[in-house]
Amino acid sequence: MTNLSTELAAAPLRADWRNMLPRRSPKLVVGAGIIATMTLWAVAGPAVVGDPEAIRDIGLTAPSTAHLLGTTQTGQDVLAQLAYATRGSLYIGILVGVMATLLSVLFGIVGSYVGGLVDEAFSLLSNVFLVIPGLPLVIVISAFVPVQARGSWTIAAVLAVTGWAGSARVLRAQTLSLRSRDYVLASRVAGERPWRVVAVEILPNLLPVLATQFVFAIIAAILSEAGLSFLGLGAANSATLGTMLSYAQNGFALQRGAWWWFVPPGVIIALVGCGLALINFSIDEIINPRLRDIPRRRTADQPRPARPVTRTDDDAVLTVQGLSVTYRTTQPVHAVRDVTLTLHRGEILGLAGESGCGKTTLAYAINRLHRPPAEITAGTVTFHDRGGEDVDVLALDPRELRAFRWSQLAMVFQGAMNALNPVLTVRAQLADVLTTHRPGLSRRERHRRCGEALSLVGVDPRRLNAYPHELSGGMRQRVMIAMALLLEPQIVILDEPTTALDVLVQRGILRELLRLRDRLRFAVLFITHDLPLLLEVADRVAIMRDGSIVEDAPSDQIIARPRHPYTRQLLGSFPSLTGERGDFLRSPEPEPAPPGGAR
Amino acid sequence: MRYYLRKLAFYLVALWAAVTLNFLIPRMLPGNPVDILMAKLQQRGGSPDPATRRAYELLLGTDTHESLVHQYLGYLGNMATGEFGISVSDFPTPVSTVIATSLPWTMALVGLATLISVLVGTVLGVVAGWRRGGWLDSLVPATTVLAAVPYFWLALLLVAVFGAALGWFPLLGGYDVTLNPGWDGPFLRSALYYGVLPATTIVISSAGGWLLGTRNMMVSVAAEDYVLTARAKGLRNSRIMIFYAARNAVLPTVAGFAISLGFVVAGSIVTEQVFAYPGIGSKLLQAVQSNDYALMQGIFLIITVTVLGANLLVDLLYGLVDPRIRTSG
Numbered sequence: 001m002t003n004l005s006t007e008l009a010a011a012p013l014r015a016d017w018r019n020m021l022p023r024r025s026p027k028l029v030v031g032a033g034i035i036a037t038m039t040l041w042a043v044a045g046p047a048v049v050g051d052p053e054a055i056r057d058i059g060l061t062a063p064s065t066a067h068l069l070g071t072t073q074t075g076q077d078v079l080a081q082l083a084y085a086t087r088g089s090l091y092i093g094i095l096v097g098v099m100a101t102l103l104s105v106l107f108g109i110v111g112s113y114v115g116g117l118v119d120e121a122f123s124l125l126s127n128v129f130l131v132i133p134g135l136p137l138v139i140v141i142s143a144f145v146p147v148q149a150r151g152s153w154t155i156a157a158v159l160a161v162t163g164w165a166g167s168a169r170v171l172r173a174q175t176l177s178l179r180s181r182d183y184v185l186a187s188r189v190a191g192e193r194p195w196r197v198v199a200v201e202i203l204p205n206l207l208p209v210l211a212t213q214f215v216f217a218i219i220a221a222i223l224s225e226a227g228l229s230f231l232g233l234g235a236a237n238s239a240t241l242g243t244m245l246s247y248a249q250n251g252f253a254l255q256r257g258a259w260w261w262f263v264p265p266g267v268i269i270a271l272v273g274c275g276l277a278l279i280n281f282s283i284d285e286i287i288n289p290r291l292r293d294i295p296r297r298r299t300a301d302q303p304r305p306a307r308p309v310t311r312t313d314d315d316a317v318l319t320v321q322g323l324s325v326t327y328r329t330t331q332p333v334h335a336v337r338d339v340t341l342t343l344h345r346g347e348i349l350g351l352a353g354e355s356g357c358g359k360t361t362l363a364y365a366i367n368r369l370h371r372p373p374a375e376i377t378a379g380t381v382t383f384h385d386r387g388g389e390d391v392d393v394l395a396l397d398p399r400e401l402r403a404f405r406w407s408q409l410a411m412v413f414q415g416a417m418n419a420l421n422p423v424l425t426v427r428a429q430l431a432d433v434l435t436t437h438r439p440g441l442s443r444r445e446r447h448r449r450c451g452e453a454l455s456l457v458g459v460d461p462r463r464l465n466a467y468p469h470e471l472s473g474g475m476r477q478r479v480m481i482a483m484a485l486l487l488e489p490q491i492v493i494l495d496e497p498t499t500a501l502d503v504l505v506q507r508g509i510l511r512e513l514l515r516l517r518d519r520l521r522f523a524v525l526f527i528t529h530d531l532p533l534l535l536e537v538a539d540r541v542a543i544m545r546d547g548s549i550v551e552d553a554p555s556d557q558i559i560a561r562p563r564h565p566y567t568r569q570l571l572g573s574f575p576s577l578t579g580e581r582g583d584f585l586r587s588p589e590p591e592p593a594p595p596g597g598a599r
Numbered sequence: 600m601r602y603y604l605r606k607l608a609f610y611l612v613a614l615w616a617a618v619t620l621n622f623l624i625p626r627m628l629p630g631n632p633v634d635i636l637m638a639k640l641q642q643r644g645g646s647p648d649p650a651t652r653r654a655y656e657l658l659l660g661t662d663t664h665e666s667l668v669h670q671y672l673g674y675l676g677n678m679a680t681g682e683f684g685i686s687v688s689d690f691p692t693p694v695s696t697v698i699a700t701s702l703p704w705t706m707a708l709v710g711l712a713t714l715i716s717v718l719v720g721t722v723l724g725v726v727a728g729w730r731r732g733g734w735l736d737s738l739v740p741a742t743t744v745l746a747a748v749p750y751f752w753l754a755l756l757l758v759a760v761f762g763a764a765l766g767w768f769p770l771l772g773g774y775d776v777t778l779n780p781g782w783d784g785p786f787l788r789s790a791l792y793y794g795v796l797p798a799t800t801i802v803i804s805s806a807g808g809w810l811l812g813t814r815n816m817m818v819s820v821a822a823e824d825y826v827l828t829a830r831a832k833g834l835r836n837s838r839i840m841i842f843y844a845a846r847n848a849v850l851p852t853v854a855g856f857a858i859s860l861g862f863v864v865a866g867s868i869v870t871e872q873v874f875a876y877p878g879i880g881s882k883l884l885q886a887v888q889s890n891d892y893a894l895m896q897g898i899f900l901i902i903t904v905t906v907l908g909a910n911l912l913v914d915l916l917y918g919l920v921d922p923r924i925r926t927s928g
Contacts, residue, residue: 027740128613131857132620133906135865136883140621140899143887144628166858219747226749227869231884245752254759266752273747278740290819369831405833413831418824423846423922432842436834467922483832 025285031278038272042090045083052080052239060258070260073251078261081244086268088240089222092156093272096221099160100167101214107164108171109206113179113198123172129165135224137162142233155228155235159221167213174209178202208286215280219273226269241265306395307380316384317490317523318343318366318409323379325358325365325547328372335361335374337547343491348517348524350538350555352531352570358547359527360414363493366525367409368393368401383408386490407437410484412477414496419480420468426454426479427464433486453482457512474505481509485516493525510537531570535559543567602924606914610907617903621896622674626660626667632892633659639687639890654684658896683897688889694897697882702901704773705878708794709867712801713860719802720809721852725845727810728817739814742807750866754800754873761796768796771875797867797874805863809852816848823847850921856913864906 056075063070069078104126111122141158142150178184184201192200203210222241228234229242230249244265248254253262285292313319318341325336335358343349353359364370366381381393383404396404413419421429430450434441441449451461457478468476477497484492494513498506514537517524528534534541535555542552543566551564562568625632633655640651657674677683683694727736762770774780775789820826821844829843868880875881879898886894918924 124609124612127609128616130861131610131613131907131910132617132903133861133864135861135868136899136902137620139868139883139887140895141624141628143890143892143895144625144632223747223749224865227751227865230749230751230869231872231887233887242749245749249755254755255763262752262755266749266756269752270744270748274744277743277747281740281743284815288815288819290822291815367831369827402833402835405831407833411828411831413824413828419828421825421829421843421847423850423920424842425922428842432834432838433832436832436838469923480828 025282027278028282031275031282034271034275035279038086038268038275039090041083042087046080046087049080049083050077052076052084054080060256060261063260069264070258072247072261073253073258078264081239082241082264082268084239085241085244085265088152088238089225089242089269090272092152092159092225092235092238092240093218093222095152095156096159096163096225097214097218099156100164100217100221101210103160103164104168104171104213105210108168109175109198109202111168112172112175113194113202115179119172122168126165126168126172129162130169134162135227138224138228139231139233142228147236150234150236152235152238155225155238156221159224163217163220163224167217170209170213171206174206175202178205208283212280212283212287215276215283219276222269222272241269303395303397303401306392313342313344315344316342317345318384318525319380319382320362320366321380321382323362323365323381324377325361325370325374326377327374335547336365338378339544339547339549341542341549341552343523343525345490346517346521346523347540348514348526348538350534350541351525351527351544352529352534352541353544354529354570357544359544360495361547362544363411363495363525363527366393366493367405367411368396369411383491403437406433406484406489407487408489409491409493410487410489411493411495412480412484412497420476422468424467425464426466426468426471430454430464430479430483430486433483437487449486453486454479456485456516457482474501474509477501477509478512481513481516485520485522488520489522491523491525493527495527496529497526543570602918603915606911610911613907614904617907618675618678618900619671621900621903622671625658625892625896632890635890636684636687636892640685640690643687643690651685654682655893658684659892678900684893686886686891686894688885688891688894694894697894698879698897698901701877701879701882702905704876705867705871705880706905707790708797708871708876708878709801709863711794712798712867713805713863715798716802716806716863717809717852720806721813721849723806724810724813725817725840725848728814728848729821729840729844731818731821736814739811742810745803746805746807746811748804749869750800750804751869751873753804754797754870757796757800758873769793771873773874773877797870797876800870800873801863801867804866805859808859808862812852812855813845813848816851817844820844820848846920850917853913853917853920857910860906860909864902 054076056071058067058071058075059073061067061071061075067077067079069082071077072081107122107126111119138158142155145154179202184197187197187201225234225240226242226245229238229240230246232246234240234242234246242265245262248258248262248265251258251261253259320339320341323336323339324334327333327335337358339362341349341351351359351362361370361374365374365376368376370376376394379394383391383393385391385408391404391408393401393404420426427447427450430453431446434446434449438446447464450464454461454463459475459478459482463471463475463479468479471479481497497513498509501509510533513524526534526538531541535558538555540552540554541558542549543558543564544550545566551558551562551567553563558567559571562571633652636655636659637652654677657670657677660670681695683698686692686694686697689697723735727733727739730736758770761767769775769792773790773793774786775793778786778789780786825847826839826843829839834843867878868883870876871878871880872884879902883895883898883902885891886898
């Protein structure tokens with residue numbers, strides 16, 4: 001995916017309350033429902049049920065109308081105990097949640113905002129606390145504190161002190177990325193006081209992260225407290241779900257078949273934990289929009305029935321007819337509308353248009369690389385093989401589609417940075433093309449051909465052993481081109497291949513490509529927003545706007561006699577060499593960017 | 600190389616912090632543990648010789664006029680030589696012997712259970728995240744219930760169902776006590792058999808966390824450009840899932856191992872208590888219940904050292920799975 005979505009995934013761009021609210025989803029509804037019920041039970045329950053301490057001579061009776069959840073060993077009402085215990089557990093949980101969050105804000109946000117030695121020291125401290133196992137430490141501390149001094153607050157403080165480090169680390173990472181954002185820098189330059197920058201510019205953006213950490217701290221605290229109480233190290237004279245379980249265990253509840261005494265407290269803990277975790281799911285979706293549920297539909301891998309294909313032109317290698325692509329979101333976005341294009345053998349066809357006009361969506365759809373919610377709603381894509389066979393690309397079954405990809409049609413993507421897998425060597429990424437498409441080759445033969453492909457694009461074959469991060473941006477893009485030519489495909493689609501590179505490197509790579517095209521005779525579909533560059537290299541140029549092709553003509557004709565007003569506008573927006581400045585171009589009504597990034 | 604040196608330095612600092620914490624806690628909190636220990640020792644008929652008293656004093660602090668720095672240095676010396684004093688709850692065994700006999704049980708139990716849990720959780724997470732919206736993925740929210748169940752509660756239920764009611768597994772213990780402990784077939788088989796329920800408890804409670812983390816990373820990674828490239832290359836779906844998506848998605852899981860291990864260790868202490876497992880967790884609680892402070896301190900230290908060691912190991916292995924670490928640091 002493209003840069004836009006990565007940016008969204010990192011953090012919301014700027015605090016916007018609507019973006020901060022969780023989206024209504026079944027998970028959120030169930031989670032919030034559980035928590036609301038539990039909170040109500042903890043707050044109002046004790047007022048409704050009877051005295052939890054009252055001892056009766058009906059020890060261990062099964063649930064009945066008088067005692068809905070039966071009685072304990074000493075005849076106490078389990079339901080009444082449960083109400084008080086839920087209150088006690090939630091109380092400790094929230095107490096620890098607040099304290100741990102405050103600590104993590106101090107060590108995570110403040111530290112990383114101040115920077116320098118303070119940050120180093122705070123970060124070291126959190127990391128040390130993170131690797132020292134918490135519960136053994138809590139047990140040791142609790143064991144030294146005399147029973148009479150072990151109140152709820154003491155236990156909560158001990159749990160908070162041993163539990164803040166993880167979220168401090170998360171907050172630190174988030175703050176560091178926010179700190180260098182433009183608007184934060186701007187307010188620092190404007191002379192805002194540091195506490196104000198933290199409170200106004202940074203904290204609101206961290207709210208979703210803070211919220212998940214807070215919720216997580218509550219879950220961890222309730223569980224830890226239950227464990228401690230079960231071991232007899234909990235707060236003195238407190239009634240929590242953990243102490244209840246401890247009494248049940250010491251009264252041999254399970255051995256004597258008194259499940260009604262032992263099971264409910266555990267179920268309540270599990271329900272609270274589950275409810276909070278479900279709420280956290282929804283908050284996570286705010287932080288990382290990629291996690292949002294997408295409606296499940298027919299995937300692009302599934303073929304549609306074959307249609308009769310017509311060969312419009314004997315010299316064509318690819319025909320696109322009436323192709324439409326729609327993003328099936330709540331407000332459908334028609335990213336590609338009724339596009340018809342013909343790519344001829346050995347030709348360079350340029351596709352130009354401003355960002356978000358649907359160029360990339362079109363390119364992906366040709367190879368069926370589009371992903372839900374994008375869907376091809378109409379049209380055909382036909383590949384005319386050198387051997388004379390016509391292939392209906394949209395009707396290929398998954399196996400045929402895989403075989404078609406790369407061997408007939410290869411792609412070079414924009415963003416030289418992310419198109420290569422960071423954990424595999426260049427050799428492995430080139431070789432797996434051959435392992436897949438040319439299974440007969442020997443290992444040595446594969447490696448020889450990978451080396452040759454690199455030499456072809458002017459990269460030293462010794463770089464086969466390099467990892468992508470060890471290569472410069474230009475070199476990575478050359479590797480991508482080498483990979484694209486490995487199987488000598490008949491079509492290569494270049495999607496903004498040189499956008500992220502500096503001009504000199506750009507020129508070098510393009511010259512190389514043109515030379516290779518002359519030698520290997522593949523056809524190129526060249527997509528870019530850089531119209532002057534396109535006019536220089538392309539045989540023909542198609543101008544795209546709002547998903548439609550508005551003009552399709554030979555390059556010299558576009559330069560000399562542009563027919564469509566938008567083409568003229570595009571041409572006019574670039575500064576010419578004669579010194580006139582171009583106009584700033586923007587469509588009157590910018591099309592909403594399709595979800596999932598600029599395609 | 601710099602990466603490894605930095606990691607090593609960090610763990611040395613963490614170790615020092617843990618050792619120092621261990622020194623400070625008994626001194627900062629109220630009570631006089633040394634006297635309690637000496638009194639207990641006498642009750643058990645032990646003659647409190649000066650060397651034992653000295654070991655206790657260095658470990659737990661005392662009212663003598665010795666300076667804190669002096670005590671600290673003596674304490675560090677004793678820690679380095681494993682001189683923790685004598686356990687009063689296991690009288691007259693030295694603390695170091697108690698630890699040496701119980702630690703292997705815990706390491707085997709927690710180690711194996713964690714390994715299984717990481718494997719199961721990661722594999723399921725990879726598949727759920729890759730087949731997003733599929734049946735496995737729709738079960739993911741349900742795993743939060745498992746993660747929210749207290750270890751000891753689950754352990755007790757497992758014992759009640761599979762131990763007491765069905766009789767498939769023993770109720771408690773680490774091995775058949777009629778056998779002599781040793782590296783022979785029958786004993787190992789019995790240890791494995793006794794370990795099934797405790798290990799199952801740990802796996803059920805912890806696998807959900809691994810699953811969820813991996814699943815979310817898979818969803819994020821599936822949107823990366825290199826996965827798109829892999830699809831455009833016509834690679835087989837399974838190959839893209841493993842070598843392109845999963846290979847990158849597990850990196851944060853490995854990096855976040857430290858946090859997860861803390862939870863597992865916490866859970867296993869409580870689990871051991873339920874099963875009366877002959878491991879270090881049971882010993883720690885035995886020490887707490889009988890005010891055996893020396894044993895308690897020794898065990899805390901050894902647990903911390905083991906966890907630090909495990910984390911160091913994982914950090915070193917991380918260099919193997921992420922090439923970017925190896926060169927830059």
